[in-house]
Amino acid sequence: MSITKLAAPLAIALAISFTLPIINHQYQTAYASETGNSQETELKHKIDTSKLSGVDYWIADMYNNDRVMYAVVVTLVMAVLGTSMAFLTDLVLKALGLEVSKISHRE
Amino acid sequence: MDILNIYLxxxxIEFNALLLIAIGLCVGVLGGFFGVGGGWIVTPALNIFGFHMAFxxxxxxxxxxxxxxxxxxKHQKMGNIDWKLGMISIITSVIGLEIGSETIISLEKAGDVGFIVRWCYMFLLSTLGCYMLYDYFVLLPKSQESKGTDRGSDSADQSSKGRNRVSSRLHRIAIPPVVSFPASGIEGVSLWIVLLIFLFTGFLSGFMGVGGGFMIMPALVYLIGLPTAVAIGTSLxxxxxxxxxxxxxxxxxxxVELLAAxxxxxxxxxxAQLGATAVRYIKGYGIRLLFGIMIIFAALSVATEQFYKITGEHFFQSLAGIVLMGTALTMSAVILVKLKTESAKEKNSR
Structure with missing residues (x-):
């Protein structure tokens, strides 16, 4: 299967993963204002960035200042790494003679 | 080994990078092979090795x-995915999941429900596991026997398709609209039945706070009648x-700890690639047997955790972790060894 064939389902997965949290957030806000209960689910955790540098600093700074951006970066990094690793592993497995194609479903 | 410690x-915290890769490899093999997420292994494993539960x-x-x-x-390449059924599963499971989680929130207002949830989890895992073993050791030999003596019988036909009595009965309830799933070899089943099944598995996921892959795969096999490999791909x-x-x-x-993930x-x-490739070499009933064994051990681990909650003895908590990690490691090893031997056999026979 080529990457292009995987692109459509992946795009749908990403679209859902970005849309549902927004709906959920709207629902929770509406629920909280209706009931007067504010359910605080966010982790009120700040990272001390004074001793950090490079990638660690970048991650920590984003985590401290923009959680939505942090969520977008996490989701995209996982998607890109997952796809690239799958592609690379596939090449290695092919070289080892473990290539797969359509199979007959034996029970 | 300290050289491999990285700061997260x-x-x-500091964590060993090799350990993270090993946990990932283990859960990847199980995920690709059984069509599950494997959260029930990784979450306690990370927690045992020092991660805060939230992370x-x-x-x-x-x-x-x-x-x-x-x-x-990988499963798409092997023709193991029924996208139509998968999409129905996603939409309906989300609705069921919301109902399940709302039920838990309502029950929590009355008191601590963790205890009840663990009992339900334990009951479900052990029942499902025992049924899968029963299917393998009792029902399969029976259907093979009848296939040998009466080739035209219904059970022989079911066996050849991997279909069982429960799914065949459910297929007969033809409440319109009746839908077909050609990719899974399902010629006609009431859409209502399919929706109800996914609503139920989604509800259980929400109620027990688990991903649900371990319920969807058997539900697809035993209730809808999918071949095991297609059930795995579709569950994924x-x-x-x-x-x-x-x-x-x-x-x-x-x-989320980005660096650790x-x-x-x-x-x-x-x-995951290795696990998914192994599906090609192992027959459907073999996969079901391994899955049954694994979830029985998972139930044992939950039971041990329950003992800890009752007695407060930390020994039981450690034991629960050991049982879970031991099962996951052993099962991954079995799958990888099987992949190696079966692929070598295939190469030699060429």
Whole structure:
């Protein structure tokens, strides 16, 4: 299967993963204002960035200042790494003679 | 080994990178092979090795999302995915999941429900596991016997398709609209039956706070009648979508350790590819047998955890972790060895 064939389902997965949290957030806000209960689910955790540098600093700074951006970066990094690793592993497995194609479903 | 220790800035701890890759590899193999996310292994494993529970769950979901991409790709190549059924599963499971989680929230107002949830979890895992063993050791030989003596019988036909009595009965309830799933070899089943099944598995996921892959795969096999390999691939689509959703929401709440998820995913991606490839070499009933054994041990681990909650003895908590990790490691090893031997056999026979 080529990457292009995987692109459509992946795009749908990403679209859902970005849309549902927004709906959920709207629902929770509406629920909280209706009931007067504010359910605080966010982790009120700040990272001390004074001793950090490079990638660690970048991650920590984003985590401290923009959680939505942090969520977008996490989701995209996982998607890109997952796809690239799958592609690379596939090449290695092919070289080892473990290539797969359509199979007959034996029970 | 200290040289492999890395500082995880979000969780604020040092962690061994090799251990993260090993956990990822192990859960990747199981995920790709059984069509599950494997959160029930990774979350306690990370927690045991020093992760705060909040970070363990979120990091695990991010890893599951990444590893599932590779596994779905591999299963798609092998023709193991029914996208139509998968899409229905996602939509209906989400509704069921919301109903389940709302039920838990309502029950929590009355008191601590953790105890009841663990009992339900334990009951479900052990019942499902025992049924799968019963199916393998009792029902399969019977149907093979009848196939040998009466080739035209219904049971022989069911056996050849991997279909069982429960799914055949459910297929006869033809309440319109009746839909077909050609990719799964399902000629006609009431859409209502399909929706009800996914609503129920979704409800259980929400009620027990688990991903649900371990319920969807057997439900697809035993209730809808899918071949095992197609059930695995199709179950993985639901896992992929729910994990993508979970990854984003948990990260937005500050509960994902990006660096740990990144490193773990390196192992998990390789593992998922190997696990998915192994499906090609092992027959459907063999996969079901291994799955049954695994979830029985998972039930044992939950039972041990329950003892800890009752007695307060930390020994039981450690034992629960050992049982879970031991099962996951052993099962991954069995799958990898099987992959190696079966692929070598195939090469030699060429």
């Amino acid at each position: 800035p979000v969780a604020g 363990a769950i979120g990091t695990d979901l991010a890893n599951i999302f990444g590893q599932s991409i590779g596994a779905v790709r 689509i639901t896992v992929l979508f729910t994990a993508a959703y979970g990854c984003f929401t948990y990260a937005a709440k500050g509960r 990144f490193i773990m995913l390196i192992g998990a991606s390789i593992g």
